[in-house]
Every structure is written in C-alpha cells, then in structure tokens.
Amino acid sequence: MALLKYESQVRPPLVAGDKSYHQITEDIVRPIETSPSKLWWTGFLISLALLGFGIFSITREVIYGTGQWNLNKTIGWGWDITNFVWWIGIGHAGTLISAILLLFRQGWRTGVNRAAEAMTIFAVICAGQFPIWHMGRVWLAFFVLPYPNTRGVLWPNFNSALLWDVFAISTYFTVSLLFWYCGLLPDLATIRDRAKLKWRKLFYGVASFGWSGSTKHWQRHEALSLVLAGLSTPLVLSVHTIVSFDFATSVVPGWHTTIFPPYFVAGAVFSGFAMVQSLLIVTRKVLKLEEYITLEHIDVMNKIIVLTGSIVGCAYLTELFVSWYSQNKFEGWAFMQNRLNAFSPLGWSYYIMMGCNVISPQIFWFRKLRRNITVTFFMSVIVNIGMWFERFVIIVTSVYRDYLPSSWSTYYSPSIYEVGFYLGTFGLFFTCYFLFSKFFPVIAIAEIKHILKKSGENYKEKMGEAEKETAEEFAHEFEHAH
C-alpha cells in the first residue's frame, strides 16, 4: 500500500491510542459540550476572588496614588515592574511554540500550541496592567500614543526605550491574538457544525466567521499562518529585547549591560515553557487529554527548559565576570555587594534566583526525571519562582543602594496593595484560562488531524509493517537481478 505520509519509526508517536479523525474531534470537543466539573467551578471562583482582590488593590492605588505602594526615592520600580517583566516573559512561550516551531517544522507543537498561545495572550494582558497602572494618573495613559494633539503638539520620545516598549507590547499582543484566532477559526467551525443547542450554534456560528473548510480557504490559511509565523519569529525575540532595553539603555550599574537582550530572551523562553508545563500538566489530566499531550511533549519541553536555563546561568556568570573584569567600582558594588554578598539586605534573593534557575533545572539532563510528571510540575513552579526573583534581583538590588549612601533605602518590602495587584493578575490570568478551557478547544483539532496519519500511534504501526514489506520486496528483487 502506498503511503501518503511517512515518518521515521525512530520518532515516537505524537498522538497515542487508536485514533480516527472523528475520534479526535470527539475527544477535544468533549469538555466544551459537557458541563464543567466541580473542580472547574472551584478553580474559577478562586480565580474570580483573586481578581476581585486585585481590582480592590488597584482601586486604592487609583484613588490614593502610587503612594499606596512601598516604592521610595531610589526604588521607583519595585514589584510592579518585576511583575510586568515576569508576565511578559511568560508570554513568550506561546508564540515561540506556534511561530518558531512552525518554521522549524516541529510536529510536536500541534499538541500544545493552542493552549500556549492562549496563555501568551492572557499573560501579555496581565503584563500590560503593570506599566499602565504604575503611571499613577491612569486616565492620562493615552499620552504615550503619538497623535497630533492640543497639548502644544507634544510628541512622545521615539528615541526612548520606554516608548519602544509601548509599540513592542501592543504589537505583540495584537499579532499573537490574530495568530491565535486565525488558528481557532476551523476548530470553532467544527464545534458549530456538531452543535445541538441553539446558543452554541449561534455563539460558534458568529465566532467561526462562517468558515467552511474550502480548499482555497485552507490554502490561504496556510499561507497566512506561514507569513504570520515568519513575522512573529523576529517579533517574539524583539519584544523581550526591547523590554531589556528599558534597563540596558540606562546608566544604572547592574542594568547597563550589553548582554541583556539575549539573556532576557532566553529567560523569557525558560519561564514561558515552565508556565506551559504547569498549565498543561493540569489541563491534560483534568480534561483527559493525555493521548494528545503525551510524555513526549513534556520531555521535549523539559529539554528546552534545561537548555534555556543553562543559557540564563551562563549569562549570570558572564555578568559577574564582566563586573570583576571591568574593575569599575560601581559595577563591582552592584554585583559583589548588593547581589553576591549573601549577608547584604537583599543578598538572599540572588541565591534563590541562582538555585531555582541555574542549579535545579540541571536535573533534566536525566531522561527519567524529564518524563516524570510530578517532578516536571514541581520544577515548573520552581522555575517560575526563580524567574520572578531574577527580575526582582535585576530591578531592586540595582537601585536600592545607589551612589549616595544617605539615600539608601530601608529594607524594601511590598505593601499589601502591591501584593494584591500581583495576586489580582493571577486572578485575571486564571479566570481567562478557565473560560478558555471551557469554551474553546484547548488543542488545535485541525492540526492534530493534519499530523495523525504521520505521527499517530496506530498509523505509525502500519508504517512499520509497510517498511518491512518493502525491505523484503527489495531483497527479493535484488536476488533475482543478480
């Protein structure tokens, strides 16, 4: 039998079990067509409560100003910008998976890209909150946008890294949203066409834009996905590069570093994949999607975590080396005293960062640990704690004891409203994610169907048989010829 698609037997299957096209639809649409479990409701309500607390904290901040936060004269950026960089970093995995891995033709991305992209969008929404509310007078937030105005034609500074950030993040959000939604269209149409309830027919009918699955539309869809992937690839690298410019273009010791762009991008991918792991390990279990998000997927993502974690570790050591090698007193102070000295007031945060980001992910050199779900889940949380501390170390330890000892801050710790704002973004993130997992297919149905006959377990078995047959035939023919 001639095989239309062939993949080497060395590659493990990406879709486990005996699947057909229809079975894939059934499996992935099931959580949408059944009512949510008690677990879902519990999680959703907790997220809503956190969101409520966040809104309360922000309301206080809007009424009384940023004085509600424990920022002070040298620490103008504290938890808020730490959280901003943390969330934006998390928002890097989705587009990396969907864009860069699409260009590299990595089949395994199909199982995880939809949820990862959704995570990206929600994380970017959360990230965007911090600089916006940090403005204090948030009702004037539109001042950052360049448009002819009545304020004496006052333009923003296009040479400033902070304005680059406005453009980078809003573009990243828009493009990620478009990319995600274009991918969703065929799957929403699948749900629409099998819907029995009236509201579901209407909702998915509107949401799927009348997608029909026409070959011409698929052809354009493929072209669109490819070009969007091509555009998103430099975009995803540019976003965290520009975020790093916020620091690197300043002259603050500890920030004024040329290795920031690659260092930040690697860190973003690192924390992004950790968050994807945390979410998908729970999602696959609760929605019973273990056959689509297999141990293979988890294994591959852990390899990326150990790679990017090591790159980040390399960057930490480079920074230390350069601060010593430069023999610059101020650089030396920032690195040797404010960070490396464990007995300095915030020295402990540097060691949490090192332990969580550089040392602990090294366990993923072992295949057995990479494929252990409990270990992976635990590690993914550790990595995200570590990456939060990385941003905290960069931001706070660089500024809390600066050139002028008389202005050295007392020990910086956040106020309850700073913490509340952070928890609130968790609420926002998980509220969005819970709604997404209820109303949208968490796995790209059409893309899984696309790889089924190449990477499905049942089809791979058939391929193996066909391979043996052709080898025997070849041997037979060879004997006859000679």
Next chain:
Amino acid sequence: MSIKKFVVACFDDEQVLFPAVKKVRAAGYKIYDIYTPMPIHGLDKAMGLRDTSLHTAGFIYGITGTATALGGIGYVFTYDWPINFGGKPHFALPAWIPITFELTVLFASVGMVLTFCYLCQMAPFVKKHHFHMRATDDLFVMVIECTSKTNEAEVVRFLESIGSKETSVQEAETGWWLGRYDKESKPFEHKESALA
C-alpha cells in the same frame, strides 16, 4: 447571486480523494470546491488552483508599515518638533529601528488577516451554505457544479464509482458578498429595461 445545482460527494480518506480528483478532472467535470476538515497539502495543486497572492499583499502592507514609521518619526523629529539630545543628530535612524520594525510587523499582520477574511468572505454573522456538516469533522466533501447540460444522475453514478461514500444533489446560492454578480443575475439588464 444565482441558485445553482451541485452534486456533492463525500470521501472518508485522502488517499481515495486524490485519485478521485484526478479522475473527475479528466472526465471534464468542474470541481466547484472541496471542503476538508484540515489542510491537505497538494490538494490545491491537484485541483488546479493557482497559488495565493496573500504573501505579496503581506509584503505590501509591511512596506507600508515601514514607510509609516520612518515617515512619521522622521517628520516629528526632524521637521515638526526637533529636539536636541546632547547634540546628537535629529535624524537618529538607529534609535528608530525598534518602532519601525514593530510597525512593519503590525501593518503586515493586521493587513493580511483582514485581506484573508475579505478574500474568504469571512466575518461574524456571515451565513453560508454548508454542503455537509461533517466537512469540518472527518469527511472530505467534493462539490461539482452542474450546468443546464449536466445529467446529475450520471455524475452521481460516476462519483460513487470512484469512491464516494455518500452522494447527493443540492441547490445552493453562489457568489460574492461584496458587489460582484454572477452573469446569470444580469443586474444591468434589469436596470436598462427599467429605464426604457
């Protein structure tokens, strides 16, 4: 828009579909469209569809974004409101690259998605005739357009002989949603007769 007759054939395997497409084209029938649950690489070539020019559109949108950014920032910083930053040149191209890049990507992406929706006639609340509900699930639905000369029964028999699992004849409306008319509806003729 005009109402037309279509013969609809459903295949359940792309390995049957590909030879069927060849046979249908060799027999001289006009394939109106094939609806599939996922992209099938090579099907567009097999059907004789031309390649899409969406890439070119994307390139043009991208260039527009580049020009907008460079033109806009250039206008502001060299003509409208030049600011002296420590004696650095007003035309500070390297510092404009990040925003120029972002706007290039933004224009290209938004433009391409809108063009995609326009070309595929897709928008919220658009209603379309779906020939088979399982075309988005597990069936490959081939639709053949009939003319006044077509013998539908013959087409049905032919499609069944080449592997169709389920064949039917349907009537549906064809055409574009924005300002294009099929020849059959002849809107201008009506206008002339009304004038006369």
